[in-house]
Amino acid sequence: MAAVVFFPLAALLVILALTVVLHPDPVKSALALVGTLFLLAVFFVFLSAEVVAALQVIVYAGAIMVLFLFVIMLLNPGAERSERRGPVAGTVVGGLALVLAWQTGWLAAGGKIGAEGLRPERGYGGVFALARSLFTDFLLPFELTSVLLLVAIVGAVVLAKRRLS
């Protein structure tokens, strides 16, 4: 049952991710990124991580990407061909992709990918489980991240205000 949904969506996800990189029109690229992020959220649901999925949609697909689009539309750069990268960059990226594909195939052949019959315990990936690990085991990283974000916001306000006055 899950496979019927999984494989078409996985194929669509790869196509959308390629569109982000390859499409000449920046607005279409950004839209494809929205689709990519949304489909990633669907895969989080497959992995029983419902809260992470919802947050992925709210924060990335719903808020950050709207601002991205906003900026792209205001600058209105229009469709343009990015200048071609040199053969070195292409070789490096292609080589890395081949290594990754070979590794994945090797792991899959060795039976190290895919957990058949593994069922997460009840409540796994729910709000309570996530909150418990955030506020007990990972309290320090969690608080440090929030301080980091606060610093970024204060920095942005200071930079913007200096230009105004």
Place this chain on the structure above:
Amino acid sequence: MAELAIAAAKSLFAVISALGVTAVLLWIERKGSALIHDRIGANRAAIVGLLPFNLGFVNTLLADPIKLFTKEDFVPEGADRTLHALAPFLALVPVLVVFAAIPFGDVLRIGTREINLQAASLDIGLLYILAMVSLSVYGIVLGGWASNNRWALLGGIRGSALMISYELAMGLAIVAVVMTYGTLDLQAICRAQGELLFGVIPSWGVVYQPLGFLILLIAGMVESKRVPFDQPEGESEIVAGYFTEYSGSKQAAFMFTDFAEIVVVSALVTTLFFGGWQVPYLHVSGFVLPGGLTLALPHLVVAALQVASYLVKVLFFCSLQILVRWTLPRYRYDQVMALGWKRLLPLALINVVATALVVVGWGG
């Protein structure tokens, strides 16, 4: 097989009740505004001219869509054809799928089978709704941009700025509700509102969170982009805003989205603050009044009363929003932004902190 049929029936009911209420709203908008303005209102679609209302209810419901769907579907020169066609759907779909998570009744028992009257029983129902609401902005942004029209672009940009700003206040109002009930599950929130406070007052969310209710209602009205918060459309300044270059069925989709958003906001307000499907003093077995008076009712009657109660409350809040739309003058764009960032956001933050203090103090 039976499970599948029940799931399909529930989804169908959720969608059809939403669409039905939306269609009725179109009529209330026509005739209600006329009533407020002391006009006759839509009266050209009469088949039987003798009846009061000219059967306007049915006729307007039929005439409006027929008129819109038979109009020319015009795409302006220089517009992005794909995105121009995609935008109305991106606006409409996120709004309609919200109804999947909203419970319209308690558990219905038929024989030995127990049916939870909610299309999708989600543990994270409220997060799901926030996620879908946050996606609904793409329709108007893309509609505005793809039209290749300055008015449309202005409308789209205003719309996205407004919706992102008010989502903050809306989210914080919902956070306070989550703190009060300690769950994100909408059905659980509805059940919790069935208890009685001091043995008399139904413990509806509005009793605990009156400020949260006002903030959510106002932020929701901004999301539905209608007067007094119609800056994205701004008929008197930017023609029709983000759907200036839309006609025919695509424009109908945008119009329908606005009305469906009114229903979403009403359903959300009803579920979070007015007990959802709860009827005061109605228990599983019938009415139990505070004085000790009881009235036993069969299970099916109780279930029907609950679903009816949900629909009546939703219709009430829809009508309230239409009344506001035809009563208040519109805001200026900067006034709406100031209201969102300088009034509603601080108020919502204070509400969250106060709720947190009370919850911690109460629970020890």
